[in-house]
Amino acid sequence: MSNTEIPSLRKWVEIWKKSAPELHRIRINELMSSRVPSTVELLEDAFQSALRFNPPKPSSGLVEQQRWFMKMKE
Numbered sequence: 001m002s003n004t005e006i007p008s009l010r011k012w013v014e015i016w017k018k019s020a021p022e023l024h025r026i027r028i029n030e031l032m033s034s035r036v037p038s039t040v041e042l043l044e045d046a047f048q049s050a051l052r053f054n055p056p057k058p059s060s061g062l063v064e065q066q067r068w069f070m071k072m073k074e
Helices: 004-035 034-054 063-074
Strands: none
Touching: none
16 A cells, blocks of 8 residues: 555545444344345245255365465465
8 A cells, every 4th residue: 555545545434434323323224124024034935045056065164264274374
């Protein structure tokens, strides 16, 4: 990052700091006004289809990730 980019980055961070509380309020209001049970019911078929075509793996991948990290460390 160059010295000319730092002020722009700081401004961007400040904008997000100021925006965060309002965005959080909007998110909470949307969640509170949504009809979660009916939405879940509407998405059930899509979820089942995704499971059928992409079954869960027997592992989360964390062990494999750690193995790769160890290889990279060598």
